[in-house]
């Protein structure tokens with residue numbers, strides 16, 4: 007039986023501090039404007055709820071919408087297909103949209119979601135991610151631009167916590183940790 011172990015990569019305090027920085031950057035860039043934050047479920051739940059609460063409503067008129075996509079099966083390997091399980095409800099035409107994702111891995115999920123959202127003719131679409139694993143990027147998506155990133159890029163670890171899961175487990179950890187399997 008393989009035993010799972012988790013080593014802390016980013017503590018809850020570090021996450022909170024980096025989200026403060028990101029929130030100030032967003033307030034600055036969208037000052038006096040409206041912003042629809044589209045949370046990619048389920049992984050970005052903690053991220054979007056903490057980040058949105060750090061943005062001052064007197065500076066940016068924040069709205070929250072959700073979309074659900076899955077490119078993963080039950081384990082740790084990315085699948086080739088992206089399924090949309092739940093679509094956005096807000097009227098996005100002519101509005102500023104920010105896709106909020108937990109982690110960019112191959113980039114396929116985000117690429118597909120931004121492609122879909124552009125169909126609604128928003129005035130802008132930006133990408134915001136908690137984490138980035140560029141070494142895993144699909145070669146066809148090597149130019150994918152992440153506009154707002156909470157942490158510097160990480161190595162090819164499998165990470166869990168703060169919304170990120172392994173077969174739906176560990177999302178509720180308050181920190182981000184590296185998951186490994188021991189014999």
Ligand code: IMP
Pocket residue numbers: 049077078084107108109110111112113114115116163164165166170171172
């Ligand atoms: P992509 O389409 O390959 O970029 O996959 C992105 C999605 O895969 C993310 O939204 C996560 O849900 C999941 N994912 C990728 N890497 C990890 C990881 O290290 N831990 C947990 N989930 C991950």
Ligand code: MG
Pocket residue numbers: 046047048049050108109
């Ligand atoms: Mg996800």
